[in-house]
Amino acid sequence: MDEIREFLVIDEEEGDRLDVYLSSQLGDMSRSYIQKIIKEKKVKVNNKEQKGKYLVKEDDKVVIEIPAPKLLEVTPQDIPIDIVYEDSDLLIVNKQQDVVVHPAPGNYENTLVNAILYHCKDNLSSINGIIRPGIVHRIDKDTSGLLMIAKNNNAHNSLAEQLKDHSITREYEFICHGVVKEDKITVDRPIGRNPKDRLKMAIVKDGRNAVTHFEVVKRYENFTHMRARLETGRTHQIRVHALSINHPLLGDNVYGPKNNKFKTNGQTLHAKKLGFIHPSSKEYVEFDSQLPTYFQDIINKLK
Structure with missing residues (x-):
């Protein structure tokens, strides 16, 4: 009731x-x-x-x-999860490429949410409802890397507030087309729905404020290994901002060239670092992850 x-x-x-x-x-x-x-x-x-x-x-x-809490209608599944950290408030997981974060119409199984429901049982925040329990933020299916999962509503509210305040450290690494000349680039351009294609995002005048700080990790012939620190967190932000400086991500089938000699499963993008104030201890914590095999294999070929 x-x-x-x-x-x-x-x-x-x-x-x-x-x-x-x-x-x-x-x-x-x-x-x-x-x-x-x-x-x-x-x-x-x-x-x-x-x-x-x-x-x-x-x-x-x-x-x-x-409103009375709705019972979760998503089926828990015993799917392996790469757990980087866990306590009574939260879970940090390293999502693999090609894994969908939460269920959606037509795809209610084999998502990260199905896996964490099995692992955490009833210990997940209910703020985002029956489809996205515990999910504070998300990354695309083809993006790998670190994600925060909230086990209770207090932790969820704390982490969501930090995201809103842009105080969470979020660093990504990616490989893009072309050789980036500048060592560091900051892109401050608003992002919104592409008026010509509603399935895409784009730089638009009336879009939401979006800021990305890019830095070169290593240059190769025709490609560059880059690091990106997000100041905001808009949909497809890194991919759209990289395209805006004429360096689309390798393997990005939406914003990049269709030809892909490395045969990747989508964009070469990894959420490598995550740092925030812990909801209970109030101390800053930071987590890092290794570059996944698919990413490292491409670097080895570029060398």
């Missing part, structure tokens, strides 16, 4: 936005989730529906109807 919670606004809380006020009262819920409940018209102030921007007043009676 849905849970009904009631609150009475006191003097020092007057003037707060409704969504901010409820966020402070319900510490285990993210503001975005509360905004979703408000949009679903499950919040009333003095028996009247209000929007999230409503400014609460002293003696306002606020009633929120919190």
Whole structure:
């Protein structure tokens, strides 16, 4: 059953936005989730529906109807996971290339979520619902590397807030076409849906702010091994920004050349480093991963 919670606004809380006020009262819920409940018209102030921007007043009676948690409908599967770190709050996994992170219509099996459901049982945050339990962020199917999995809602909220504040260290390595002349390049260009192809992202004037810091690791004939540090985390950000400087990723079937002499399974892109403030200890932790075999094999051929 849905849970009904009631609150009475006191003097020092007057003037707060409704969504901010409820966020402070319900510490285990993210503001975005509360905004979703408000949009679903499950919040009333003095028996009247209000929007999230409503400014609460002293003696306002606020009633929120919190939806009952849905039972997970995704089947746990005993699939091997490369676990880099694990504690009671979170899990750091090294995702292999060609593995989908979470189920979607038509693909409800053999995803990372199926595997972590088996491994973690009921110890996963419920914030992202039945399809993406514990998933704080994602990487593309053909991108390998480190991912954070939240085991409880407090950890999820903490990590999501750090992502929002752009304070999480996220470094990727990739191989791109062409020899990059500059040792370091910062690309600060907004990204949004490609108006000519809605399945692609592109540099667009009214897109969301996106900043990527590129650095050369090693130059080869016709290719460059690069490192990228994300300041923001937009869909396909590295791939689109690399294309914008005329150095698309090797193997990128969406944004790069169709001819691929290395026969890769998609873009040569690896999420190598991940660092953040731990939700419980409040100390900075950082994790690194080895370049996967497919990536190292290409480097060996380029040498």
